Amino acid sequence: MGVLGAGNGHGVFDLLTGDLFADGDRPAPALGTGAVVALGSIAAPRSGRRRGGAVQSLAGRRGRWRFLATGGGRCVFCRPDGRSGLDQSARSRAMEADPGGAAGKPIVMDRLAMSKGWALALIVGSGLLAYHNVLGHSFHYDDDHSIVENPHVRSLANVPQFFVDPGTFSGMPEARMYRPLLLVTYALNHAIGGYQPLGWHLVNMLLHLANAALLWWAAPVWGTSRRAALIAGLLFAVHPLLSESVNYVSSRSSLLATFFLLLACRGLAVAAWWRVAVPFACALLTKSIAIAFPAIAVLHMALVGRWRRDVLAVLAVISAVYVLGTRAIIGKALFEPVRGPIEQWATQLKAGVFYAWKVAMPVGLSVEPQFAVATSAASAPVLLAAGLLVSLAWLGWWARGYGLVVFGLGWFAVALLPTALVPLHVLVNEHRLYLPLAGLALALAGLLENRRLAGFWPLALAILISLVMQRNAVWRDEETLWRDAVAKGPQMARPHVNLGKALLRKGALDEAIAASHRALAIDPDLDRAHYNIGTAYMRQERHELAIAHFRRALDIRPQLLPALNNLGNAYQEQGRWDLALATYRRALAVQEHASIYHNIGHTFAAAGRADSAQVYYRRALELDPDLHEAYKGLFKALRSEDRLQSAVAVLDQALRRWPQDQLLLLLRGDALAALGREEEAVASYRRAGKEEGGMWQRLGAEALRRHNWTRALDHFDRALEFSAAALAHNGRGTALLETGQIEAALAAFRQAARLEPERATAFANIGRAFLRYGRAVEAAAALERACALEPETGRLQALWAQALERAGKVEAAAAAYKRAIAREPEAGEYYHNLGFLYAEMGAEAEAETMFRQALVRNPRQVEAHFSLGGLYLDQRRYQRAVDAYMAALELQPDYADAWINLASAQLHLGRNAEALAAYRRCVSLELSADVRARVERQIAGLEAPAD
DSSP states (O other), rough: OOOOOOSSSSSSEOTTTEEOOOOOSSOOOOOTTTTOOSSOOOOOOSSOOOOOEEEOOOOOOGGGGGEOOOOOOOEEOOOOSBSSSSSHHHHHHHHHHOSSSOOOSSSSSHHHHHHHHHHHHHHHHHHHHHHHOOOOTOOOHIIIIIIITTTGGGGOOOOOHTTTGGGGGGTTTTTOOOOOHHHHHHOOOOOOOHTTHHHHHHHHHHHHHHHHHHHHGGGGGGOOOOOHHHHHHHHHHHHHGHHHHOOOOOGHHHHHHHHHHHHHHTTTTTTTTTHHHHHHHHHHHHOGGGGGGGHHHHHHHHHHTTHHHHHHHHHEEEEEEEETTTTHHHHHHSSSSSOOOHHHHHHHHHHHHHHHHHHHSSSSSOOSOSSOOOTTTTTTHHHHHHHHHHHHHHHHHHHEEEEEEEEHHHHHHHHHHHHHHSOSSSSSOOGHHHHHHHHHHHHHHHHTTTTTTTTTTHHHHHHHHHHHHHHHHTTTTTHHHHHHHHHTTTTTTTHHHHHHHHHHHHHHHHHHHHHHHHHHHOOOOOTHHHHHHHHHHTTTOHHHHHHHHHHHHHHHHHOOOHHHHHHHHHHHHTTHHHHHHHHHHHHHHHHOOHHHHHHHHHHHTTOOOHHHHHHHHHHHHOOTTTTTHHHHHHHHHHHTTOOHHHHHHHHHHHHHOOOHHHHHHHHHHHHHHHTHHHHHHHHHHHHHTHHHHHHHOOOOOOHHHHTOOOHHHHHHHHHHHHHOOOOHHHHHHHHHHTOOHHHHHHHHHHHHHHOOOOOHHHHHHHHHHHHHHHHHHHHHHHHHHHHHHTTTTHHHHHHHHHHHTTTTOOOOOOHHHHHHHOOOOOOOHHHHHHHHHHHHTTTTTHHHHHHHHHHHHTTTTTTHHHHHHHHHHTTTTTHHHHHHHHHHHOOOTTTTHHHHHHHOOOOOOOHHHHHHHHHHHTTTOOHHOOOOOOOOOOOOOHHHHOO
16 A cells, blocks of 8 residues: 655545645645555445546546545545545645644634534524524515414314325415425424414524524535535525525425425435435425425436435435325416416526526515516517526536536526426515525535635625625515515516505505505406405495405405405495305305304304304304404303303303403303302402402493393492492493483483593483483483594494484484494494484385395394385385285284284285284284274174175
8 A cells, every 4th residue: 555645745635534635835734643545545435346546537528527536435526637626625625634834824714614613603693693683573475374374283283184185284275285394383383382473483594594504514515625615504694585585484495495405415425315315205295396306416426426326216206206196286386377388488587597696696685576477488688588598507517627516506507497397476586596595505615615715705794694684674574575575676566465465454544555556557457456455445444345346356366265255244344144144155165264154153143143153153163263253252142142151161161272361251250240150250350350340340230231220230339439430330320220210320420421521421321311211302412422522433323313313303313324324334223213214204215225225234123124014005015015014024923013014915905814814813912902902893894794
């Protein structure tokens, strides 16, 4: 065996470390014992083939490459001139061998690179500094449907379902994706911290830091020097293009897939095939971009000159199983594309240049930059882009002597291929570059490792960190993100739509409408823009405009679940129960969703059908046991039927989830008070944090609800011992009024008004008291004051209308009812009362319209059917009168006046037998003496034989 001594100016193989040192321009350090170098016999690779000699020729063209095999089984490429293709930095290798040798003082980067601890600390510290300001940010964009509105991630019990049902990926049925491991991380995030964004952003940030560290750790697989590994890790940690993936929680899929793929890359350096296969399978279970890894593995094997047929076979099998298993999802993307193949490839040619530019100049970044679909492959921008990409490819070929550079560029190109092949709605996206940039970071490290960066790299690092922090600030919330996108891409429709959505959440309704209209000016068929406008109008209580925009959104996209849900909500707010229920059922046909079942329950409850409401509230809770509003709705529905024990049981179930929820504890106390279990009620109120006076007020209010006036008085008197609250005086006045003590009641109400002169409650109670005793003018004055204090309260406007009507001010009363309807369009009784006024005023057409509107809001409103029948009877439309009275009697069979009027209508139609039957049914009911006498005379006349 030949032995090479130190200091001869040639490359040296250290059998202990397996590192190649080139002393280049200075003497190598003296070799210690054990630093014996083999030149003649090199250890054979694991395959058993013995390589003859220290240097073998390898597949490089024209002898461009030579292969050097080390005794440690490690392989590197070398050019004919002795320079290494993988281990390109002679100077950095020399520094590793002799950090304080004759070459002079080493630069800081070299010293950091030589210490694994300091190198890792620099990478992680730089990443922490760059991303320290992301933790307080909100959720964004697709986070809504995939996380916030996705009920599947709210329970760890759903984890097995993640692996068999792609529908668990989202709360939207059409957004099916197979990413089970990603969903597992979501479920863990929710189990630990709910929907507090801090924990979700923390996981993303830690994953990114782990990936930067993994890239640094895995770099030696490709023969990089420690200096190049450090450069690669730092570039990946702080490149601004990667900030979107860290800030955008839904981009965790890219972070996690890259994490597993870097582990797989590290596994390529060891013999065990499973060290590659397992991480690769995990990456595929995270995001489909991992399908590019087999091509990356081929590049790796070509680079190191060691072909692993076992690994390639396993990767092929895993890929085939994945493609077959997800063929429905992949097939939809490939065979139902959003654009044609020519448009797609032409657009992606432009995208390639765009990405290259942003890598080199990571400024002016945007979540959706100004970028248009290429309509022709022969257009000037496409041809120019193609030329530029060909030029870049030629440069890569020219630099093929730099193996790491070629490998990194190949990684970049291969990792971008999946998004180039599959047409997506968003044309270009920064987070698509996450995995590709890992390869590009290696390529750039290969280019930079031989450069003198002594004074440049700290400045470059500081600039990149500064750019990342600035970009993070844009991601603070939805409004800042989309305002930035609109400013940088004013002709892109989607940013305007998403800005409108952000403004909706903020409550800036007019701005949201304006932003969405700007989107429609760019693309009139944006269903989400119409949805935004409809939602804004609904919150402004401009229901007809809201309904028009929801319908337009559904014309464009009939299965848009949020539009169906809000259209149902708009109908519900108008009191159009049947239309609301029909629309909600359309929504359920698209997807079973707990909130839709809740809305159906709420509609039934508002329509007075508590039994049906309970069924739907319970179904909502089966689908989502954390739906807080459904517990309250079910409680109220049970209470309305006086099923108090069941109502308490529902609240106990809810309190097991939210033991400190103040409202639930108060409602539980109310139910217990209604059951007469006042001591338990007091205990529940105390748990809710109620002070003594407040507890007695609630007990008094419950006694009022149960019409236990004496008990109510006692409780309110007890409450006043603790505090002179206006609420207690109002409650005491109500109890006094119901016991006939009007003057004492008025005194209590006036005391409440003195304590809270800016609250309408006391003035409304004074008005009710005056109405009760026929003092309509005084009632109208008090209620006018109440309406001035709370002009948006519909029930106060209706009560004022009632006082005005009794005071003989019919036109003013009609105006007040109109105001009440405008504020509470779902209240059917307001329409009925206004119709009754119109009938008195002789406006029969308007009266009929109002009666019908009342029945639209509440088809079970008996008085509306009766009044409509009376109107038809006056108009001699006898058959319609019969139909109206029959509808009223179906709802209230003991309605004597309806039987009498039905008999009259039948008589006018010549149906004497039917009239006689109606009269006979009437006399079986409780009637006053004079009414009974009149009905009996009618019966006698009908039974008398004809002359």
